[in-house]
Amino acid sequence: MTNYLELDAELIRKCLPGGADVPEGSDSLFLIYAVLLRSKGADVDASDVHDAWAAWMVGVDPDHDSILPFENLDKATRREDSPFLVAIREAAARR
Template sequence: MTHTESPMACQVLMSYDGTLIISLESFQRGNNLNYIDELAKVIRGKLPTRTLPSDDTYDLFRIYAVLLLAKGESVTPEDVHNAWVAWMASRDPNHPSLKPFSDLPSDIAASDEPYADTIRLIAGER
């Protein structure tokens, strides 16, 4: 996916098949960012674009920011998955990955690694 932000702070995503996805989500909501929102913005900004979900992930990245503050450099892919489950449970209660990390297929579990790596990297820079 390619990612750009318009001056109005909405996100426009283009999938590999050319489908445009417009998300009204923004880390500039009202331009009143608090420290959690600032960290969420940093985490999102350091992740490879190809790993970013296409939905509104504003609240998910806030949870990742809390993980950064609570666990810092000791955050694990399992922690990231648990945060994602907390977020996804209200969005899609039947999602097939809403299960303990240890029960995930290895390719799905591996998708949490870039998030854990990024959170650890940012924690080490603080």
């Protein structure tokens, strides 16, 4: 059985722009994104998306160089969150 968070996670996946680099084994990441969708909706920002990714990454690779506050990241690293921000906002619009 699929629950409401899994449905929202799948909607976010469907809203990703073409060519988005989705991490392997990221089902739990998209569940965190689903919580962002439900809690912030279209008001979600790039910092929120990065924090969600960082929380997920702590369990995947706790020594990853990008587990830093969003404002401490370089511009290129910040842009990596953009497709997921777009997808969450699009999913909010569709809901």
